Amino acid sequence: MKQKICDTDSLDELSCREFTVQSAATEKDAFLIYVNQQCYAYENSCPHTGVNLNWQKEQFFSLDGLFLQCSLHGALFEPETGFCVRGPCQGQRLKSINIINEDGALYVAE
Template identity: 40%
Template sequence: MQKYFLCRYDELSEGQSKGFSLGDTAAGTDNVFAVMKDGEVYAYKNTCPHQGINLDWQPDQFLDPDGALIQCASHGALFLIESGECIAGPCAGEALTPVPVEHSPEGLYVLLAD
C-alpha cells in the first residue's frame, strides 16, 4: 500500500467535494476525490464504472446540485456518498471504487494499492 497526503482538515468542508491527482507522473497518476458528509470523509477513485471516465467536468465538482449525491458529469449517473453505489443511470447497481482514508494530525491521507 502507498500512502498519499490529500489535504489539511480545513481544506475540505462539510458538503464539499475535492479532487486530487496522486503519484509520480512518470509512473502514471491515480485520480481520487473526497467528499465530507455528516463529519465523515469518503474517498473514491475518480472513475465512473460505466465507461471508466472521470466523474467531474469542472475541478472539484463531484456532487449533484443539492449536494446529496455524487454525480457523473458525462452520463448523469448518481451514486450514494456513503457507499459509492450507483442508484440511477447507465451503471445502476455498480459502484465507485472506494479508497481508504487515514486521519493524522497533519490532515487526510489515502491508501492506494501498489
C-alpha cells in the same frame, strides 16, 4: 512516502478535493468528499465508461447535494458508499480509496 490529500480543517460540508494516487507503476485520479462530518474517497472513474465524474474542478455533487453525479450521462451515486442508484451503471460502485486521518491531515492509506 505518505500521500497527503488535505488538512481536515480546510473541509466544509460537501467539500470535494481532487488528488492523484501514485504507485510504482500507475497514477489514478481520485477525489475525497466531506459529507455529514465524514470523509470518503473514491477513484475518479465512472463505472459506465471510466471517464472522470466531474465536469468542473472539485464539483462532484448533484445540485441537491444528495448524490455524487457523473457529468457525462448523469449517473447518481450514494456519497457514503459509492453505490450507483440511478443511471447506466445502476447497481455498480465507485472504487473506494482508504484514507487515514493523522494529526489533522488526511492521507492515502498505504
